[in-house]
Structure formats: structure tokens, C-alpha cells
Amino acid sequence: MDINKVYHGFKLLEERPLKELNSIGRIFEHEKSGARLFHLENQDDNKVFSISFRTPPNDSTGVPHILEHSVLCGSKKFPVKEPFVELIKGSMNTFLNAMTYPDKTMYPVASRNDKDFLNLMDVYLDAVLHPNIYKYPEIMMQEGWHYELEDKNSELTYKGVVYNEMKGALSSPDSLMMRKVQESLFPDTPYYFESGGDPDFIPDLTQEKFVEFHKKYYHPSNSYIYLYGNMDLLKHLEFIDKNYLSEFDRISVDSKIAEQPAFKEEKRLVVEYPISPSEKEQDKTFLSLNFAVGSATDAETALAFEILEHLLLETPAAPLKKALVEADLGKDVFGYYDDSALQPTFSVVVKNSNEDKEEQFKKVVLDTIEKLVKDGIKKDLIESSINIKEFQLRESEFDGYPKGLIYNIQAMNSWLYDANPTLHLEYSDKLAAVKTALTTNYFEALLKKYVLDNNHRSVLIVKPKKGLAEKMAEELKTKLNKYKDSLSDSELQKIIENTKKLRERQTSVDSPEDLAKIPLLSLDDLNKKAEQLPLVEKAEKGVKVLHHPIFTGGIAYLNLYFDTTVIPKEKLPYLTILAKVLGKLNTNSHNYEELSNLINIHTGGIRYSGSDTYSKAGSADIFYPKFTVRAKSLVDKLPKLSELICEILGSTVYNDKKRLKEIIQEFRSRLEARMFDRGHLVAAKRVCSYFSQKAKYDELLNGLSFYEFILDLENNFDAKAEEIIDNLENISELVFNKNNLMVGITLDDKEYAAFSDNLNILTGCLNSDEVKSYEYDLELNKLNEGLMTSAKVQYVAKGYNFKKLGYEYNGSMQVLKTIAGLDYLWNKVRVLGGAYGSFARFEWSGNLVLSSYRDPNLAETLKVYDELPDYLRSFEADERELTKYVIGTVSELDYPLTPYMKGETADEYYIRGISQEDVQKERDQIINTKVSDIKGFADLVSKSMEQNCLCALGNEDKLKANKDIFGSIKNIFE
Structure with a gap:
């Protein structure tokens, strides 16, 4: 052009x-x-x-x-x-x-x-x-x-909706802290x-x-x-x-x-957040030290600080994190670099601390950075952090967001401030400049300029306060009552009329003429054939291998699946702990800092999950639990990747009590944050554990039950340390056994030999004794719990397993999910109820769950769930309307998968016993859904709701006021 x-x-x-x-x-x-x-x-x-x-x-x-x-x-x-x-x-x-x-x-x-x-x-x-x-x-x-x-x-x-969304968002201390950093600096x-x-x-x-x-x-x-x-x-x-x-x-x-003029001296901001009256205030304060770092249009410094933040705070070898952890200032340490504003920010955070540690926190941060500037940062640490960033940049895979959208967000980080939108996208020259840090004091100079010599900084303290939520609720109630009392009859009537007018708009139905103006594809625009994911089953050196021959740009994606039915029931939660400590403890050959650097220098990362479960296709209770190792590297680095995995699985030393305690404390802290932000998942998972063996297993290893387990380990660590070490040693020896292993490998056909030639290295460290498997019969109880927190909103879930009621799964249920979630629940729970979100799930396993997110209501939402069958019985849709629901459902099936995602999805289908015919059958049922199918699900939903399995996580006062709904109510945080 x-x-x-x-x-x-x-x-x-x-x-x-x-x-x-x-x-x-x-x-x-x-x-x-x-x-x-x-x-x-x-x-x-x-x-x-x-x-x-x-x-x-x-x-x-x-x-x-x-x-x-x-x-x-x-x-x-x-x-x-x-x-x-x-x-x-x-x-x-x-x-x-x-x-x-x-x-x-x-x-x-x-x-x-x-x-x-x-x-x-x-x-x-x-x-x-x-x-x-x-x-x-x-x-x-x-x-x-x-x-x-x-x-x-x-x-x-x-x-x-936004009022309730932000009530929920600002109830989370983690979210509150991150939102207040910019307030403190600008x-x-x-x-x-x-x-x-x-x-x-x-x-x-x-x-x-x-x-x-x-x-x-x-x-x-x-x-x-x-x-x-x-x-x-x-x-x-x-x-x-x-x-x-x-x-x-x-x-x-x-x-x-406009830019914020630089501070002449450090500023301090203290913010309070509410906790329940029964919670303790000790060890619940956040301390953060925050710095304004240059300009968003300085792309080289932005890239350098992303790497620097990772180097200082994100790896087991991170020197600033290590210094803060060893100073025993709190139970979790992390940092972040935020370049989504005109003046980027760099923050160092200690979580689960106390306000009286403020001065010591600042001293450790500044002394450690001063020592790094004076003595120099280890070059292998610099190399490892640069390499992991370069791997991410070149891989260009972004789970959840289209690649093009990520580039858009990066472009806005300069374009919005009147600079060229390509500034952050063209990274080669900036990366080359940053790489001079391998032979110069590049990073040390940045730390001196933007941390040690920078007065444009703030200390932000986010601390707990008992009774704050109750005080605020009472003040709001008093304010509204006072305002109401001040209104004349005509002013009151005006509010009543406005409420009514809003309700009329919310409950009104769009005309067919207006709906027809929304452009719509036809069923002919859909691909009727389900995508075939490449999978070639092989046997290599006594190990089953699932090869996915896909072009990956020279990257090998490796998944190791170990069967965990070798673990007795009472030891199962340790699988999650094992996954969390691997790579963060010493091995026989390297300390954990050296190990971290080697992983980041030679690979794109190694991740562990001890709680993966795959339900058997068509079964409500049969499932296959796995311990999964997910790793990636350039193809020519496969020998080194194999050596590192072998070293970690075969020779990790579990007896470092101090290090184990640090990892457990950090893990517990991050679980708490996740439960605040994803309360709907906590409630939904808990409900399913009342009636599903698989969900009960998931709960024990990754839900509220696991949180209670890790809390007990942390609170009684000194007494339980030897027991923890023995259990980790025992289950690692049982799980990491060649006879337990299946491998998934995604890489081009012509590169397969690079994998198979190194499989012996990978399996050389594994035990090969004969294994014994357990069958788990987990106790299921309908607890109907109210889980109390200091949050100002609720997360409400209700469900059951329809297969246990004699019904079978049908692909049309995915169209039902679209209709129930985006029509019925959207209108009733979000639009009329004011919740931020609502969800419906209908699974192959038979699990059916309805849930809400940041919901001001509780009993009203449960009533909405119970009335879904009535809506379905009277459901009507013309051909255009039904086509719309079908297309929206197929779009979820056809989300573009990266090469790695294709390999992992194919592995999942294999483990669960889902054939290509099953996938095609579900797609056909979706595309051929009729109004009568949707109406026909009414009894299934009705009988599921009648089982009255429910759980809500949310505001303590709200749950207590509705205690008759629950079998029990309890606080989930100490």
C-alpha cells in the first residue's frame, strides 16, 4: 500500500x-x-x-x-x-x-x-x-x-450490577491492595x-x-x-x-x-479491609513498597523491568523474595510490574504480615537491593530470567485470549500515550539491549535509578479490621433510612415509579422485529464435522506414548501422566502438596536455586499438578486421577529437559523443614486469595462433592477440604514436620513409577525421534516395582453448607447428578446450558437480581450445577434456580431464535486451540475413553436441537433441584439471616 x-x-x-x-x-x-x-x-x-x-x-x-x-x-x-x-x-x-x-x-x-x-x-x-x-x-x-x-x-x-461487582471486588484484600497502588503513587x-x-x-x-x-x-x-x-x-x-x-x-x-510530578519523599497510605468478627487480625496485613518506573513509552525499560521483577521475586532463586522470606516478615512474598498506565509501577508485597513489621520490611527490601547493586546479580540468574521471557515472547501462545488481542493490549501501552503502537511489539532490539546485562551492570544500574535513588515511591499498608463490614452496613442503612425519611410523598412515589419502570424494562420482551436486526449466521455457516485431533498411540521402551504430530515451530510439549490410584485414600491431599514443592526443594545434585536457574535457562518451564481427574465417558462416579508433569522446551533441548525432570522426580530431597514450611505458608495464602475471587467455583465444587465421587475427590485435593487440610499443616507444622516429610517421600516413590506412566508428546513428525531417543533419560530415574492400586469409595453427604466470609456479596450454587435420577447425557444439554445461562439466569439473577454473573453447567458425567457470582441475594437466587423447570416447560423459540442458540453453543466447541491445547485435549479424550464418534455425536445433537428437546429437559432439571443440594459462600450476616436454608453454617477463614 x-x-x-x-x-x-x-x-x-x-x-x-x-x-x-x-x-x-x-x-x-x-x-x-x-x-x-x-x-x-x-x-x-x-x-x-x-x-x-x-x-x-x-x-x-x-x-x-x-x-x-x-x-x-x-x-x-x-x-x-x-x-x-x-x-x-x-x-x-x-x-x-x-x-x-x-x-x-x-x-x-x-x-x-x-x-x-x-x-x-x-x-x-x-x-x-x-x-x-x-x-x-x-x-x-x-x-x-x-x-x-x-x-x-x-x-x-x-x-x-457494577455496584455489586465492585462490592465483591473490593471485599478481597488482594484486589483492594492492587487497586490502591496507583492511588498511593499518583x-x-x-x-x-x-x-x-x-x-x-x-x-x-x-x-x-x-x-x-x-x-x-x-x-x-x-x-x-x-x-x-x-x-x-x-x-x-x-x-x-x-x-x-x-x-x-x-x-x-x-x-x-498528565504525569504525576515526582515525589520529594516517600508517601504512606493505610487502608482497612473487613474481616469477620470471629477471624483473628494477627498475620493478615499486606505491606507493599511501590515505585513509579519511568514512562510507558520507554519500551526497553518496560521489558527490562518485566524481567527484573521475575528475577527478583518470582522464582525459587529470586534473591529479594528469599531475603524477605528468611526475614520472617510474612507468609507470602510476591511482586508485580504494571505497565498499563502512563507511569508504570513496580511493587514488592509481603502478605499475611503485621503493621509493626513495616520498617523492617522496607529495610530488608532496600538493603537487599543495595547489596545486589553493590555486589552484582548472579549472571546465571539473569540468564534464566531473560531466557524464560524470550521463550514466552517467541512462543506467542496465550491461553484464554486470542493472540491478536494480546498484541492489541500491548500496542495500547504506547499508542494511548501518543507513541507508536508498534513500540512494545517490536522487541528484538530491546531484548538485545537487555541481554547486555549478561556482561555488564545493566540491571544493577536500573535498580539504583528506579529503586534506591527514587523518592517517587509509596508504602501501602492494607490491614484487617473486625466489625468494619458491619459498621459500614449499618452506616449505609442509617444513611438510606435518613434519606428516605427526608423525602416527601411525591419524591418517594417517584422512586417507586422509577423502580417499577426499570422492572418493566427488565422484564419486557424484545420485539421479533428488533431481534431480527441483530445479524445472525445460518446453520449452513457452521462446520458440521467435528475437528479430528491428531493422536498416534505408540509403545516406546515399555511406556505408552500418545504422539500428536502437529507443527509447533520447533517447540516440544511434553505431558507425563502418572496414575495416582497407587496412593491410599488418607494420603491423597499430599499429592497436591507434592506438586507444589517439586522444583522448589533441593535435589541430590542441585540446590533449589540452581535448579530453578537451570530450568529457566534450558526450558520453557516445568509445571506439576497432583489433582487432575478425568471422568470416564458416560459415568457419574468412575474417574481416573493423575499426577501430571507439563513441560516444554525447544526440540534440541529435549535431552536437558529430560535430565531435569528425571532429577526432580527421582532425587528431590524432602527433609528441608524450613523450606517446606515456607512453601506451605505461601500456598495457603494464595489459596485464600483464590477463594475470595472465585467463590462461585468454591461453592459449585462443594455442592458437587455432596453427590459425586469425582467431585468429592477434587474437593479433597483442590477445594475447601484441601484448604482446611493445608491450614492444619501450617498451624501444626512443627509437630507434623516429620509426618509431612515421610508422606512426601512415600507418595513420590509410589507415584513416580514407570509402570504408572503414560506420556503425551506434541511435536512435528520429523522431530519425534528427538523425543524417543531421550525417553530412557526421562524414565531412568523412575521406580519400576510392581504397583498396587486402590479403589476409592469416598463418603458422600448432603451438607448444604453456608460458608461465611467478610465479603459483601454471595456466591450461590445448587445442583445434582441427573444420571443418578435415571437420565442420560445428550449434546442438546449444551444448548440448554446456553439458554439457561444467557437467557433465564442472565435475566433473573443478573438483570433483575443485580448479581455480576450467573452460570449453568451440564456435564457428560451427569453433574448439573447452577451458580451465581458477586450476588447481593441468596434465597431469591435459589428460588430462581427452582423455577428453571417452569421456564423450560413454557420455552418457545422460532427457527431463527433456536438457530442463534445453536450457533452460540457451537462457537464454544470451535474455540481455536493452540498446538499444545490440541495435544492436551486429545490426551484427555483418550484417558476418558471419548472417541471421535462420541465427539461427532455430541456435535450432531447440538446442531439438530429442537424446541421439544429443551422443553423435555424440564423434568430432569426439576428432579435435580428437588434433591435440594446447595451451598453458598458469602456475607456472614446474610448467611446467618438465612440459616434455615442450610444444614450448617461456618466461617471458612480463621
């Missing part, structure tokens, strides 16, 4: 190859509207489009976040209530979402289908440029906040404010300020449009220009973000 030539209104400003991405990068400007556009052309069929806006907040009402939700609630061209949900239900998207950052809002979509991609782009452009928020104030009320009042005698409350900039919204301030947002924010920032002149993948670029440029941008004239938008 020609520089300075105009293509459909877009002037090409720059074009050049980006060799690191195997792409051509083009930068355009739309002459009439002022919109910027960045295009990455390559052969990736998973195309990405996004439109982003610079949206700096000027308060903590969460207007950027509420707007992100709200623009997707109907627009001029697509006036249905929620086009976003209609697209999830019925498009072939591989990604569909929106994200609010501290200074930008992004609206990305992805699809492999050309027609679908254009449809998604159309809906998103209309949503952001012509939303219905001006027409319907109820949209802000629903997604942001509103006063809820049914009648004059009812209690006045706040309700809203008090005079937009980063001081909570762009997601602080529940204390969200109710200050008015409809006028809400639409004013959109009017100011959501103009093409303030937009950043991105296109990625194998596409007809001119066709898309023409579409964007003709249908949208041509109607806008360029304006000046004042969205520029």
Missing part, C-alpha cells in the same frame, strides 16, 4: 514488516473523523477487531466502568435491550467482551468466520457510537446503580480515582454526568481502532468509513493524561 494515500477515508501514515509477529503493521488516520487505526496483517484466521477510547476518570463513581457495561445495552441500529448477550448466544465469536482500565476502555471482538466478524464489528461500532443510554436512563440504573423501593413501607436500598492524576467505581461513591453518579462522559470521550477523534489477522482490509476500511466514521467531523478531545 502507498504511504500518504487515502483508502476509504483512511490515510496510510506508516507501513512496515514486524518480524517478531510475522506481520505487516500499518498505521492509518481517518481524515474526516480523526480516528486512529492500527492494522496487523498476517495469516492468523482468528481475526480481532477492537475500538478503544482514552477515558481518564475524575472521580470514583465508576463512570468509565458503568459506561463499558451500558453501551452494550442497545443502540440506534440494534435497539434490543442487550445486543451483547444476543451476540454471545448466537455468534461464532472466539472472544467477545469489554474491559475498563484506569485510563482506557476497550471493546474487542474476535472470530474465525468472515461474515460473523463483520457482524460483530457492526454491533460494537454502533454500540459505542450510538448507544441507547441517552434514550433510556434505566440502562444506567440497571448497570450502575439505582434506589430500589417497591412501596412506601419497604426498605430503601441500592442496587446495580494522587494528582486520574489514577488516584477508582475507574471501576468505589461503592461508597458510585451512588454519586447522576444520569447527566453519565451521558456527559460518553459525549466527551466516545468520539472517533478520541478512538483507537485495531484490526488483526487474515482479512480483506479494504473491505473493512470501507465498511467502517461508510457506516460509521463518515458521519463524524474531527473535534478536539481533551483526554490527555
Whole structure:
């Protein structure tokens, strides 16, 4: 294409190859509207489009976040209530979402289908440029906040999706700490404010300020449009220009973000978070030391600090982490480097500490870094961290996010601040500069400049406070009661009418005419044939091998599956502990620091999981538990990879009590954080453990039962240390046995010999004694627990196993999942109930679970679950509507898999006994789903709900007020 030539209104400003991405990068400007556009052309069929806006907040009402939700609630061209949900239900998207950052809002979509991609782009452009928020104030009320009042005698409350989402988010101390770092470092900039919204301030947002924010920032002149993948670029440029941008004239938008002037001295910020009255305050404080690090447009320093943070804090050999752990300042140490703002930040965190350790914490951090600067960082440590980063950059595999979206986010880290969008994508020259650290004091100079000599830093203390949640709840209740008492009858009536009006909009049905405006593929656009995952079963040197001949770009992906039925029932939780300690303890040949460096220098990483379970296809209770070692390296490094795995599995020394205690403390701390953020999974897993052998096993090794187990180990470590060591030694010898092993290997056919030639190295360290297997008969009890925390929201789950009621799995249940989750539960639990999310699961094993996420309700949500059968009995859908649900379901099946994911999925099918015929049968049943199939599931769901197996995790007061629902209620944290 020609520089300075105009293509459909877009002037090409720059074009050049980006060799690191195997792409051509083009930068355009739309002459009439002022919109910027960045295009990455390559052969990736998973195309990405996004439109982003610079949206700096000027308060903590969460207007950027509420707007992100709200623009997707109907627009001029697509006036249905929620086009976003209609697209999830019925498009072939591989990604569909929106994200609010501290200074930008992004609206990305992805699809492999050309027609679908254009449809998604159309809906998103209309949503952001012509939303219905001006027409319907109820949209802000629903997604942001509103006063809820049914009648004059009812209690006045706040309700809203973002309001409840942020109540949940800021209940987690880990989340609260990360959100407060920027506030502590940038008090005079937009980063001081909570762009997601602080529940204390969200109710200050008015409809006028809400639409004013959109009017100011959501103009093409303030937009950043991105296109990625194998596409007809001119066709898309023409579409964007003709249908949208041509109607806008360029304006000046004042969205520029000013830098925070550097501090003359360190700042200190103390923040409190609530804990339950029964929890102890000891060892629950977070201490963090935070530094402003240069500018987002300094790509070399950004890359260097990513590596430096890993080197200092993320590996067993990390010197700063080691110093902090040895100083016994807390039970978990970690750090992070955040380059998603104009001024990136580097943070060092000690968790499960106490406020009186503040000065010692700062001293250890600064003294350790001063020593590293003075004496130099070990070169093998530098080499290992650079290598692992380079492996990640070259591998370019991003589980969960399309590759093109990751590049988009990286581009925004410079583009948003008026620098070239390619700045962080072209990493070769920056990496070469960083590699000079192998022969110079490159990293030491960075630490001196940005840590030791940097006064632009803060100490952030996040500490627990008993009774804080209750105090805040009481203050809110008093505030609302006082406000209600101050209102005249007519003002009260206005709130009642607004509540009613919102409810009417929420319960109204979109007209068939409006629904028909949402573009939809036909069933003919679907691939009727299920993808065949390559798998060749082989026997090599007495070991079963599953080879997946796929082009991997010279990388070998290796999975070792050890059967764990050799472990007696009472020892099972130790499998999870074993997975956590491997690679973090000394071996007979290396200490754990040396081992960590060797792994990072020679491989792309080695990971361990002791709790993988694979349910037998068609069975409710038969499952195959595995201890899995997942490893990757360049093909020519397979001998070294094999040696390292052999060394770790065969000669780890388990008797270092001090080190074991450190690992157990850290693991327990991270489990707690996960339970806060993923409460819906905790509750769902717990419910399934009441009626499913597999789920009970999962619970013992990876759920609340395991958390209680590791808590006991930590609290009684000194008394149990010898027992822990003996158990780890015994189960490692039982599990790591050649007779237990099956191997999955994903690499090109022509490179297979590099694997088979080194298999003897891999198995040389394994025991080969005859093995004895156990059959587990785990005790199942319907406990119906209420799990109390200091959270301000609930996670509510209910379910049963329908196979135990005589029903069989059918692929149409996946269409039922789409309908139940994105229609019934979305409307009842999210839209009307105000929860942030709701989910339905129908598994091959027969497990059926309904759950909610950051839910202000409890009994009301359980009632919604119980009424699902009534909805199904009266379910009706015309051909178009049903086609939409089918397409949305197939899109989940057709998510693009990386070579590694293809290999691992094929392994899973093999272990579970799922044939290609089974996969095709499920796909056929999905595509051929009829309305009668959905209606026919009503009795199955009804009988499952009648078993009344439920669990809720959430607010202590809420659970106590509903104690009659539960068999028992208990606190889950000490």
C-alpha cells in the first residue's frame, strides 16, 4: 500500500514488516473523523477487531466502568435491550467482551468466520457510537446503580450490577491492595480515582454526568481502532468509513493524561479491609513498597523491568523474595510490574504480615537491593530470567485470549500515550539491549535509578479490621433510612415509579422485529464435522506414548501422566502438596536455586499438578486421577529437559523443614486469595462433592477440604514436620513409577525421534516395582453448607447428578446450558437480581450445577434456580431464535486451540475413553436441537433441584439471616 494515500477515508501514515509477529503493521488516520487505526496483517484466521477510547476518570463513581457495561445495552441500529448477550448466544465469536482500565476502555471482538466478524464489528461500532443510554436512563440504573423501593413501607436500598461487582471486588484484600497502588503513587492524576467505581461513591453518579462522559470521550477523534489477522482490509476500511466514521467531523478531545510530578519523599497510605468478627487480625496485613518506573513509552525499560521483577521475586532463586522470606516478615512474598498506565509501577508485597513489621520490611527490601547493586546479580540468574521471557515472547501462545488481542493490549501501552503502537511489539532490539546485562551492570544500574535513588515511591499498608463490614452496613442503612425519611410523598412515589419502570424494562420482551436486526449466521455457516485431533498411540521402551504430530515451530510439549490410584485414600491431599514443592526443594545434585536457574535457562518451564481427574465417558462416579508433569522446551533441548525432570522426580530431597514450611505458608495464602475471587467455583465444587465421587475427590485435593487440610499443616507444622516429610517421600516413590506412566508428546513428525531417543533419560530415574492400586469409595453427604466470609456479596450454587435420577447425557444439554445461562439466569439473577454473573453447567458425567457470582441475594437466587423447570416447560423459540442458540453453543466447541491445547485435549479424550464418534455425536445433537428437546429437559432439571443440594459462600450476616436454608453454617477463614 502507498504511504500518504487515502483508502476509504483512511490515510496510510506508516507501513512496515514486524518480524517478531510475522506481520505487516500499518498505521492509518481517518481524515474526516480523526480516528486512529492500527492494522496487523498476517495469516492468523482468528481475526480481532477492537475500538478503544482514552477515558481518564475524575472521580470514583465508576463512570468509565458503568459506561463499558451500558453501551452494550442497545443502540440506534440494534435497539434490543442487550445486543451483547444476543451476540454471545448466537455468534461464532472466539472472544467477545469489554474491559475498563484506569485510563482506557476497550471493546474487542474476535472470530474465525468472515461474515460473523463483520457482524460483530457492526454491533460494537454502533454500540459505542450510538448507544441507547441517552434514550433510556434505566440502562444506567440497571448497570450502575439505582434506589430500589417497591412501596412506601419497604426498605430503601441500592442496587446495580457494577455496584455489586465492585462490592465483591473490593471485599478481597488482594484486589483492594492492587487497586490502591496507583492511588498511593499518583494522587494528582486520574489514577488516584477508582475507574471501576468505589461503592461508597458510585451512588454519586447522576444520569447527566453519565451521558456527559460518553459525549466527551466516545468520539472517533478520541478512538483507537485495531484490526488483526487474515482479512480483506479494504473491505473493512470501507465498511467502517461508510457506516460509521463518515458521519463524524474531527473535534478536539481533551483526554490527555498528565504525569504525576515526582515525589520529594516517600508517601504512606493505610487502608482497612473487613474481616469477620470471629477471624483473628494477627498475620493478615499486606505491606507493599511501590515505585513509579519511568514512562510507558520507554519500551526497553518496560521489558527490562518485566524481567527484573521475575528475577527478583518470582522464582525459587529470586534473591529479594528469599531475603524477605528468611526475614520472617510474612507468609507470602510476591511482586508485580504494571505497565498499563502512563507511569508504570513496580511493587514488592509481603502478605499475611503485621503493621509493626513495616520498617523492617522496607529495610530488608532496600538493603537487599543495595547489596545486589553493590555486589552484582548472579549472571546465571539473569540468564534464566531473560531466557524464560524470550521463550514466552517467541512462543506467542496465550491461553484464554486470542493472540491478536494480546498484541492489541500491548500496542495500547504506547499508542494511548501518543507513541507508536508498534513500540512494545517490536522487541528484538530491546531484548538485545537487555541481554547486555549478561556482561555488564545493566540491571544493577536500573535498580539504583528506579529503586534506591527514587523518592517517587509509596508504602501501602492494607490491614484487617473486625466489625468494619458491619459498621459500614449499618452506616449505609442509617444513611438510606435518613434519606428516605427526608423525602416527601411525591419524591418517594417517584422512586417507586422509577423502580417499577426499570422492572418493566427488565422484564419486557424484545420485539421479533428488533431481534431480527441483530445479524445472525445460518446453520449452513457452521462446520458440521467435528475437528479430528491428531493422536498416534505408540509403545516406546515399555511406556505408552500418545504422539500428536502437529507443527509447533520447533517447540516440544511434553505431558507425563502418572496414575495416582497407587496412593491410599488418607494420603491423597499430599499429592497436591507434592506438586507444589517439586522444583522448589533441593535435589541430590542441585540446590533449589540452581535448579530453578537451570530450568529457566534450558526450558520453557516445568509445571506439576497432583489433582487432575478425568471422568470416564458416560459415568457419574468412575474417574481416573493423575499426577501430571507439563513441560516444554525447544526440540534440541529435549535431552536437558529430560535430565531435569528425571532429577526432580527421582532425587528431590524432602527433609528441608524450613523450606517446606515456607512453601506451605505461601500456598495457603494464595489459596485464600483464590477463594475470595472465585467463590462461585468454591461453592459449585462443594455442592458437587455432596453427590459425586469425582467431585468429592477434587474437593479433597483442590477445594475447601484441601484448604482446611493445608491450614492444619501450617498451624501444626512443627509437630507434623516429620509426618509431612515421610508422606512426601512415600507418595513420590509410589507415584513416580514407570509402570504408572503414560506420556503425551506434541511435536512435528520429523522431530519425534528427538523425543524417543531421550525417553530412557526421562524414565531412568523412575521406580519400576510392581504397583498396587486402590479403589476409592469416598463418603458422600448432603451438607448444604453456608460458608461465611467478610465479603459483601454471595456466591450461590445448587445442583445434582441427573444420571443418578435415571437420565442420560445428550449434546442438546449444551444448548440448554446456553439458554439457561444467557437467557433465564442472565435475566433473573443478573438483570433483575443485580448479581455480576450467573452460570449453568451440564456435564457428560451427569453433574448439573447452577451458580451465581458477586450476588447481593441468596434465597431469591435459589428460588430462581427452582423455577428453571417452569421456564423450560413454557420455552418457545422460532427457527431463527433456536438457530442463534445453536450457533452460540457451537462457537464454544470451535474455540481455536493452540498446538499444545490440541495435544492436551486429545490426551484427555483418550484417558476418558471419548472417541471421535462420541465427539461427532455430541456435535450432531447440538446442531439438530429442537424446541421439544429443551422443553423435555424440564423434568430432569426439576428432579435435580428437588434433591435440594446447595451451598453458598458469602456475607456472614446474610448467611446467618438465612440459616434455615442450610444444614450448617461456618466461617471458612480463621
